[in-house]
Amino acid sequence: MYGAGDVRVENVPDPTIQAPTDAIVRVVLACVCGSDLHPYHGMPATGTGVPMGHEFLGVVEETGREVTTVRKGDFVISPFAFQDNTCQFCREGVQTSCVHGGWYGAGGVGGGQAEAIRVPQADGTLVTTGSALEDTDQTLLPSLLTLSDVYLTGYHAAHMGKVTARTTVTVIGDGAVGLSAVLAAKQLGAERIILMGRHASRTDLGREFGATDVVAERGEEGIAKVLELTRGEGTHVVLEAVGLMPAYEMAYGVVRPGGVISRVGVPQYEAAPIGFGSLFGKNATLTGGPAPVRAYIEQALPDVLAGRINPGRVFDRTVNLDDVAVGYKAMDAREALKVLVTP
Amino acid sequence: MYGAGDVRVENVPDPTIQAPTDAIVRVVLACVCGSDLHPYHGMPATGTGVPMGHEFLGVVEETGREVTTVRKGDFVISPFAFQDNTCQFCREGVQTSCVHGGWYGAGGVGGGQAEAIRVPQADGTLVTTGSALEDTDQTLLPSLLTLSDVYLTGYHAAHMGKVTARTTVTVIGDGAVGLSAVLAAKQLGAERIILMGRHASRTDLGREFGATDVVAERGEEGIAKVLELTRGEGTHVVLEAVGLMPAYEMAYGVVRPGGVISRVGVPQYEAAPIGFGSLFGKNATLTGGPAPVRAYIEQALPDVLAGRINPGRVFDRTVNLDDVAVGYKAMDAREALKVLVTP
Structure with a gap:
């Protein structure tokens, strides 16, 4: 996003491992957040732009040498913020205040509205769904994606x-x-x-x-x-x-x-x-406050996988990544409630 | 109080039972509250004045015909607000929001810095200490008085x-x-x-x-x-x-x-x-918020009576009712932490 109303899709270098705790994730499904509309309304124009999106499902492509809980090929959910999930605040259930945590789309970390993304603190952040992507009922993907932010918020x-x-x-x-x-x-x-x-x-x-x-x-x-x-x-x-x-x-x-x-x-x-x-x-x-969704994912996952809850019903539109600007526009105009983005 | 800094002691008619749920209490010990200093600083001058004081111990003198839990002669503690202690909010522990409750010194109800006071909703408000005044260790009175407000706040x-x-x-x-x-x-x-x-x-x-x-x-x-x-x-x-x-x-x-x-x-x-x-x-x-002290009195009472806690140590000055203006002045000047008032 280059400024209010100015969403562009650009080719950028592929993300690479920068810290031994990083993982690279190929994005399978992302979406536009209501909070993305705040800069869409009011962000001052910039020359450089900021990466957007903080909700995504993906498949792990590569892991740093210290990452132990996920590996290449795992189908994962990412909370909308990253965290080590071990610091004193994480242990108290306030993962959004993690001392090693941060936000996607800031500080050199990319956004989820992309083909791939570098995930810092991968061990503390990514949660595997328990099955490979190809073994997962694809109709469950929207509801699984809500565990990244909206349902757990x-x-x-x-x-x-x-x-x-x-x-x-x-x-x-x-x-x-x-x-x-x-x-x-x-x-x-x-x-x-x-x-x-x-x-x-x-x-x-x-x-x-x-x-x-x-x-x-x-x-x-x-x-x-x-x-x-x-x-x-x-x-x-x-x-x-x-x-x-x-x-x-x-x-x-x-x-x-x-x-x-x-x-x-x-x-x-x-x-x-x-x-x-x-x-x-x-x-x-x-x-x-900002939801520490990491604290709640494991608990909600079985209900979603079993179809007992279907929070993905909040999605009522899907756009390709190339058309993500259309998704912003539809949500802003309230023509869409929440928009899925497929890379 | 007639206005900022203007505290007067006046003879007024003795309080009388006005509702069948009222009690008349002879005040044994009262005090000045930090919150009394707010009007002492900023109250606009009035021609009529308002009764002051909302913390007191006393002996029941008379009860309305519907009052069943206290009777003449009982030594009682009054919370700083009155309440029926049975309404939906009282049952949820928010007695200061009682639908039949209110504040001393307002709406035709007198203040505790007085010789006697009418207590509305006596059944829901007054708590007996379990002993007659004359059977009570008099050194405990200041701590018992803190159950009216300050300690339980x-x-x-x-x-x-x-x-x-x-x-x-x-x-x-x-x-x-x-x-x-x-x-x-x-x-x-x-x-x-x-x-x-x-x-x-x-x-x-x-x-x-x-x-x-x-x-x-x-x-x-x-x-x-x-x-x-x-x-x-x-x-x-x-x-x-x-x-x-x-x-x-x-x-x-x-x-x-x-x-x-x-x-x-x-x-x-x-x-x-x-x-x-x-x-x-x-x-x-x-x-x-305003403490629903009524919810906590019974629980704290044994600790005070047994001397396990001595919250009355916050009192460091005593004045007669006639000299209550001296008490306000001493607290306002921070020469006294909290002032007892003896009728």
Whole structure:
């Protein structure tokens, strides 16, 4: 990406092993993330461009000499961030704060919207699916790809919000992360899930994922509607999957006293209300952050492989890598919910 | 209080039962709260004045006809807020959000810095100590009084921060609530407690309560010092017992990735940083609020009665009710840490 709206496909040198902990992965399936749309909207024009994409499935092509857990030919899932998975923060389940970790598309590491990619800290990052690519039911690939980011980001929201069968839940946002949060809340046992979103085709999928109520209203009207649905009390948990201030304002408006707001939409703001009138007065908890998806992949994998959950339903368009700009445009125009990219 | 700095002692009509759920309590011991200093600093002058004080021990004088759990002569502790202790929020442990609850000194309810007070929702509010006043070791009264607010407010911070033996803790603030938070963190098993405060006499008591390190520096220097003490990692839990923006800024500066900031200092701000650079990026959780002390009194009472904890050591001055203005002045000037008021 060279700047807002300026996505180009270019031939670049093949990635090579640079550190003994690296692996080179041939990308099998990638996608466009809602968060990729932030630079698509606002990135200043640059002369050099930045590599894009951080969600991918692939096959290991080559490994550095210190890599022991994956080898050439393995079919792997990569979390959207890399990590050693052994440092003090990784051990505490905060892999996105790994002291040796980092982000794709930055610091000399390429992006996943590519034919191949260098994966740093391969032992701590890549997870094998247990089968070779050719032995895998190809219809499962989209759902496996969601373990790279989107489904497990929704799961992180629900996990941090401590969703259980005893908690009522509001999900703010009917994008792919919001719908994933609905599915994750359902998996964690929630019986009442209110989905706030305005796009009927998306909220319909939300209902299939487990939403019991849909609120199309926004702002004060949206808050009033959720309160009306909950005897004026609000819900125990609010999963905020947007990242914009109006979504956060709705979150503290509908959270129940003593409840939890769990954010996974990357905040497009720094300061926001947290004083007596918003969070403090009702003992509301605010949690969330970049999902340490590495912590959750192994646990979710059997459910995906067995078809018990099908989070890949959030994908509704596929483009070739050469046409990735079309994918950005479709997501930006909300013509597509989430776009698969095939190299 | 008639306005900033304007504390008067006046004769007012004796309180009377107004609802069948009321009790009239003769105040035995009260005190001045750090939060009383906020109006003492900034309250606009009024013609009528507001009753002050929300922490008290007393003896029940009279009860409304629906009151069943306390009766005339009982020696009782009152939480700093009243509640029915049966509503949906009370049952979930958020008594400060009780649908029939409220605050002393507001809405026609008097304050605790008085000879007697009407207690609404007496059944849900008052807790008997198990002994008559005359059968109680009088040296325990200050510690019993801390169960009305200050110790259990510190306890709420530690409880919401999920302090255990495995968590490192920073306590911000060497006021009575901060020192109470140190004691509570110690009770919950914390082995490393860093106390941020500049007043040696106070931090000395903090060390006796369980602080293992004291950091006198503030702002960026204070943050650097705590990071230095924790291998650059910060602490798992930060208990923020001040309520001013610089304290909150230190809190997110020293919290460890994946850690918790638990606030009990009433925020004197509404908007504050919570975006990628402060909370979100490191998956920090923000929690806390007005302590539902009613939820914790019974559990703490045996420890106080047996002398296993002595949270009443935060009191270092006693004034008669007639001299309560002297008490405010001494606390405001930081000549006193916390002031007892005897009617």
